[in-house]
Amino acid sequence: MDKLRIGIIGAGGIAQGRHIPTLLKLRERVSIEALYDVNFTTAADASAKFNIPKVTDSYQELFQLVDAVVICTPNKFHSEIAVAALDAGVHVLCEKPMAMTSRECEEMIEASKRSGKVLSIAFHYRFMKEAVAAKKAVAAGEIGKPLVVRVQALRRRRVPGWGVFTNKELQGGGSLIDYGCHLLDLSLWLMGNPGPSEVMGTTYNTLSKMPGQVNLWGAFDYSTFNVDDHVTAYIRFENGTSLLLETSWSNNIKEDVIENVSISGDMGGLEVFPFSLNYSKHGMLFNSEAAWLPGEEDPSIPQAQNFVEACLGLSEQIVKPEEALQVTQIIEAIYKSSEEGKSVSIQGKGEMAL
Numbered sequence: 001m002d003k004l005r006i007g008i009i010g011a012g013g014i015a016q017g018r019h020i021p022t023l024l025k026l027r028e029r030v031s032i033e034a035l036y037d038v039n040f041t042t043a044a045d046a047s048a049k050f051n052i053p054k055v056t057d058s059y060q061e062l063f064q065l066v067d068a069v070v071i072c073t074p075n076k077f078h079s080e081i082a083v084a085a086l087d088a089g090v091h092v093l094c095e096k097p098m099a100m101t102s103r104e105c106e107e108m109i110e111a112s113k114r115s116g117k118v119l120s121i122a123f124h125y126r127f128m129k130e131a132v133a134a135k136k137a138v139a140a141g142e143i144g145k146p147l148v149v150r151v152q153a154l155r156r157r158r159v160p161g162w163g164v165f166t167n168k169e170l171q172g173g174g175s176l177i178d179y180g181c182h183l184l185d186l187s188l189w190l191m192g193n194p195g196p197s198e199v200m201g202t203t204y205n206t207l208s209k210m211p212g213q214v215n216l217w218g219a220f221d222y223s224t225f226n227v228d229d230h231v232t233a234y235i236r237f238e239n240g241t242s243l244l245l246e247t248s249w250s251n252n253i254k255e256d257v258i259e260n261v262s263i264s265g266d267m268g269g270l271e272v273f274p275f276s277l278n279y280s281k282h283g284m285l286f287n288s289e290a291a292w293l294p295g296e297e298d299p300s301i302p303q304a305q306n307f308v309e310a311c312l313g314l315s316e317q318i319v320k321p322e323e324a325l326q327v328t329q330i331i332e333a334i335y336k337s338s339e340e341g342k343s344v345s346i347q348g349k350g351e352m353a354l
């Protein structure tokens with residue numbers, strides 16, 4: 001195969017803002033052949049803007065024209081479209097989160113196994129330079145065994161005021177499933193995706209009761225805001241590691257954004273953003289920051305490269321679907337724990353409860 005022929009499904013914000021411009025930079029290996037969007041005009045506008053030859057009337061029609069698709073629809077449709085694509089013999093890069101429920105994720109994995117086609121999820125934080133450096137440090141044994149992991153994905157008053165992000169029916173939740181999922185995925189990957197055993201979570205929906213609160217990312221309808229705006233969770237793993245998670249779209253904090261994964265291991269520790277390795281020597285703990293980190297500034301490029309190379313059989317895919325399933329299993333357990341007001345036991349090393 002000379003070039004991987006790619007189609008885009010869902011031609012809105014993330015397709016036009018990230019995936020299409022990135023894939024156009026990989027012209028030597030990729031051609032974008034077609035677009036499909038349930039709103040034909042959106043796809044037609046993107047086709048004209050990016051010079052993409054074809055707009056189709058259905059995703060089934062698009063599958064006939066391509067080797068791979070990037071799914072950029074609201075979360076509710078990820079699983080249905082991914083399964084159909086894989087069953088049609090088409091590789092899939094699906095936007096995050098993998099799907100709204102772990103059952104939907106399992107169906108996607110089954111379809112990928114049936115077809116032998118690549119299924120990957122766009123958890124692009126893994127491709128950031130700091131994350132790659134952290135992964136190398138953990139793999140080299142620099143911090144020993146991870147004991148306590150702290151994950152923060154906090155924005156100060158930045159609820160996305162566009163698109164369908166505050167629509168529970170279409171997205172499955174709010175700050176956790178949309179934003180916290182990135183940092184949760186990153187932390188699990190750095191830890192080597194151990195199996196979780198117990199989850200305790202609390203979610204808040206304060207914004208629906210606070211009309212008129214200043215929001216820096218546009219207006220949203222307070223009266224229909226039925227998703228989580230603050231979430232805390234404690235996750236215990238089978239290997240004894242524990243993880244503290246805090247995520248919010250609308251934290252009342254001093255900083256604009258606090259985004260970090262911090263790992264304390266039995267030999268040393270690290271912070272991912274900015275990258276710092278805290279290593280032990282002569283019985284003392286030293287902090288070291290790299291003067292320079294190799295890699296691309298824009299993680300979308302290595303993400304797309306890895307997907308394309310995996311489809312062409314040239315590289316192993318970095319984001320494996322079983323790992324993305326584990327993220328959804330934990331998110332599901334956090335929502336359940338909050339609803340029931342008690343901790344939830346899970347077995348989630350990306351295992352499928354079939």
Ligand SMILES: NC(=O)c1ccc[n+]([C@@H]2O[C@H](COP(=O)([O-])OP(=O)(O)OC[C@H]3O[C@@H](n4cnc5c(N)ncnc54)[C@H](O)[C@@H]3O)[C@@H](O)[C@H]2O)c1
Nearest residue numbers: 010011012013014037038039072073074075077095096163
């Ligand atoms: N990786 C990231 O950091 C990141 C950032 C933003 C969004 N996303 C994800 O990307 C996805 C899309 O988000 P967005 O911001 O682009 O939303 P958007 O609303 O801007 O675009 C979604 C598009 O999908 C179309 N669509 C809806 N249902 C469809 C269907 N059944 N079939 C085909 N097209 C359909 C809509 O008409 C719209 O044009 C979501 O899953 C979201 O979580 C990821």
